Structure formats: structure tokens, C-alpha cells
Amino acid sequence: MNEERNSTIGQELQQARLDKGLSLDDIQQSTKIQKRYLAAIESGQFDQLPGAFYERAFVRQYATAVGLDAVAFMKKYENEEETPAEPDLSAARVDADNVTRTGMHQPEETVADKTRNMMPKIIIGVVIIAIIAIIWAVISSFAGSAKEESKQQSNVSVSTSKVVEKSSSKSSKTTASSVKSDKSSSKTASAKSSSEKKPAKAGKIDLGTGEVSGAAINYGSVKVPNKAVKMQLKAVDGSSWMQVSDASGKVLWNGTVEDKDTQEVEIPETATGVVVSIGNALATQVSLNNQKVDLQSQNASVWRLGMTFTR
Known part of the structure; x- marks a missing residue:
């Protein structure tokens, strides 16, 4: 987003907040976004946000919190020439004060590190x-x-x-x-x-039990057939921004699923697991081979789903 448009967005959101009689603390409480990020949005200083993906997600959440139509607001300032950078939610977390924060940039893992982690x-x-x-x-x-x-x-x-x-x-x-x-x-x-x-029917998915930690849920032992499986990403109440990667970090799909649409992503037989980063978890439904996955997002918008496969 360019500086002039950023300033206009910030002013409009600030005015909507003041019209509602809300403080930045009120917005932080309802969106779980840090107050310093909210202040940066109002002042048009988007370069202080974690990245392009968070700019869109945070502006959308702010607009919803002050009673604006988030979809119409985002389309109003949409710039087709800009392409948002791929999100990196691997370091996102929710601290003890229930506020979403992002981590520092981590150095790229070497082949030895990846091998050690996979052992x-x-x-x-x-x-x-x-x-x-x-x-x-x-x-x-x-x-x-x-x-x-x-x-x-x-x-x-x-x-x-x-x-x-x-x-x-x-x-x-x-x-x-x-x-x-x-x-x-x-x-x-x-x-x-x-x-x-006679052997048991092949092809059935057994998700097991998911464990919530911070702003993420992890299914540590998902039983899948010894072949490629398909994941369905559905936006049930508004558009949702998502990225699907395998256990090695390779991006299998990245993009926006519009309201009421479904995106199907094929997960290869060689994949030992997947990581799904979600920018609007409240409006998102995830299924594996058409079997619904419980995200347990606890009213958090930015969410991460991890799965480890056993075949």
C-alpha cells in the first residue's frame, strides 16, 4: 500500500472509531491486535506492521471492529498492481495478555538442520x-x-x-x-x-485429537491412506487468506478464497504433514478428503493449523 492511500485508510478508520466512541484499548481488546500496530495504521505508517499480509488482515479486522463493511472497505482501497507478499505465520503467537504478536526473522535452516529435525x-x-x-x-x-x-x-x-x-x-x-x-x-x-x-476398508482418514497451543492447533498423528489426499478450503462467511505448505516448508498453494467459494489443494503421497496459515479463521472451514477438521480457533482471526501424517 502506498503512503497516500495508507494515510487515507488510517484517517477513515480513526474517524470511524471516534464516531463510535471507542479507544485504541477497546479496539485492541476486540481484535487482539497490539495497540502499537493500531496506532501505526491510524497514522498511515504501515511499514511498522509485520508484513503485507498483516496489513490486509489487520485493516480488515479494524474495519469490522468499528462497524464498517470490511469487504467493501478493502475493495475501495484495493490496488491491483500490488501483490501481497507471502505470509509467514510460523512465528505468530498469542502471549499471556491474549494479544497476537509475531516473532523475529529466523535464519533459513540448513540441510543438516532439516535432517536433524526430521529424524x-x-x-x-x-x-x-x-x-x-x-x-x-x-x-x-x-x-x-x-x-x-x-x-x-x-x-x-x-x-x-x-x-x-x-x-x-x-x-x-x-x-x-x-x-x-x-x-x-x-x-x-x-x-x-x-x-x-479381510482387511479394513482403505482410504479412510483418522484425524486423532488436536492440541491447541497459542494461536495454533496441531494434529500430531493423522492417519491417511498411502496415496495423495486432497484438502478443501472453504470461505463460509466472507473471504479468507490462506497458505498451505508441506512439512519441509514447500508452498503447495497460497491465495484468497472468496466468500462461499471452495479451494481444493492436492497433498502429494510423499508429504509427511502440512501447515495451513489462515488470515480469517472465523470465516474458514478446512476438510481433509471431505472430512471436516475442527480448527478450535477460539474467536481468533489469525490462526495456524498443523498436521503430521502417518500412513
């Missing part, structure tokens, strides 16, 4: 795979033993029926009925054994 996840993944393999081996062994035992019981029943037929012709009808009953039981046992060996 715990790799170890956990190997342990989980080993446990699953052991459980599968035990189940397969149990199913095989049950099938063998059923076969032996069937052979004993047939042998017994032959002995009875030779020793007494009078009881042939009873023996035949017993053989039929034994064969029916054997078939039922085999059918049950086969049904036990």
Missing part, C-alpha cells in the same frame, strides 16, 4: 511400521491355525461317520444327518475365518 519423525514412523508388521504376522498366524484346526475336525467327523455306517445299518439315517451337520459347521467356520482375514 524423530522418521524413527517414530519406523517404529509404527514395525508394530503394524508384528500385529499383522500374529493375526495371520492365528487365522492359519484356526483354518487348520477346522480342517482336522472335518476329517475326524467324516472318519467317525464311516465307522458308524459299517457297525450298524439301522443308524445310517442318523449318521448321514450328523455328517451333514458337521459339514455345515465346517463351512460356517471356514466362512468366518475368511471374513476375519
Whole structure:
């Protein structure tokens, strides 16, 4: 945003606040934006804000807090020649005073650092795979033993029926009925054994339990199928600015979802997790393979969703 337009925006927001009889402390309480950022917006000093993404998010929240139509207000001052910088919400946090703050710029991680950070996840993944393999081996062994035992019981029943037929012709009808009953039981046992060996339906998502920390929620063990999955980003009450990155920091999608629209983002099979940065969480709904994810944003607009995948 250029300086002249910034000054005009600040003056209009300040006048709207004064008309409402509100102080900067009141605006800070309702928007959770630091008072010094609010003062910078009113004075048109947008260079004191954390970045271009926060300029749009903070101005929108301020406009809503003073009773203005935020969508119309943003379109009024929109400049198509400017492209907002990609948001970096990785260091955003909510301190003890319930105010959103951003962290300092962090140096880019080296390959060694990334490898070191990924090691715990790799170890956990190997342990989980080993446990699953052991459980599968035990189940397969149990199913095989049950099938063998059923076969032996069937052979004993047939042998017994032959002995009875030779020793007494009078009881042939009873023996035949017993053989039929034994064969029916054997078939039922085999059918049950086969049904036990059928694997669970593939492709289902298990989100697990999300843990809220500051201005973020993290799902630490999301079970996904061993293939690419799709994430749906829907704006349910106003437009929303979002960015989706994988666990390595690669941006999969970044942009604005307009009101009532849905953006679908494909997450590759190789991704071990995702991070979703949201600029208007109150108006946003996130789903994974059409299964709704509970953001638990606690009335905070700027929000971060983290997911770690297990396959």
C-alpha cells in the first residue's frame, strides 16, 4: 500500500472509531491486535506492521471492529498492481495478555538442520511400521491355525461317520444327518475365518485429537491412506487468506478464497504433514478428503493449523 492511500485508510478508520466512541484499548481488546500496530495504521505508517499480509488482515479486522463493511472497505482501497507478499505465520503467537504478536526473522535452516529435525519423525514412523508388521504376522498366524484346526475336525467327523455306517445299518439315517451337520459347521467356520482375514476398508482418514497451543492447533498423528489426499478450503462467511505448505516448508498453494467459494489443494503421497496459515479463521472451514477438521480457533482471526501424517 502506498503512503497516500495508507494515510487515507488510517484517517477513515480513526474517524470511524471516534464516531463510535471507542479507544485504541477497546479496539485492541476486540481484535487482539497490539495497540502499537493500531496506532501505526491510524497514522498511515504501515511499514511498522509485520508484513503485507498483516496489513490486509489487520485493516480488515479494524474495519469490522468499528462497524464498517470490511469487504467493501478493502475493495475501495484495493490496488491491483500490488501483490501481497507471502505470509509467514510460523512465528505468530498469542502471549499471556491474549494479544497476537509475531516473532523475529529466523535464519533459513540448513540441510543438516532439516535432517536433524526430521529424524524423530522418521524413527517414530519406523517404529509404527514395525508394530503394524508384528500385529499383522500374529493375526495371520492365528487365522492359519484356526483354518487348520477346522480342517482336522472335518476329517475326524467324516472318519467317525464311516465307522458308524459299517457297525450298524439301522443308524445310517442318523449318521448321514450328523455328517451333514458337521459339514455345515465346517463351512460356517471356514466362512468366518475368511471374513476375519479381510482387511479394513482403505482410504479412510483418522484425524486423532488436536492440541491447541497459542494461536495454533496441531494434529500430531493423522492417519491417511498411502496415496495423495486432497484438502478443501472453504470461505463460509466472507473471504479468507490462506497458505498451505508441506512439512519441509514447500508452498503447495497460497491465495484468497472468496466468500462461499471452495479451494481444493492436492497433498502429494510423499508429504509427511502440512501447515495451513489462515488470515480469517472465523470465516474458514478446512476438510481433509471431505472430512471436516475442527480448527478450535477460539474467536481468533489469525490462526495456524498443523498436521503430521502417518500412513
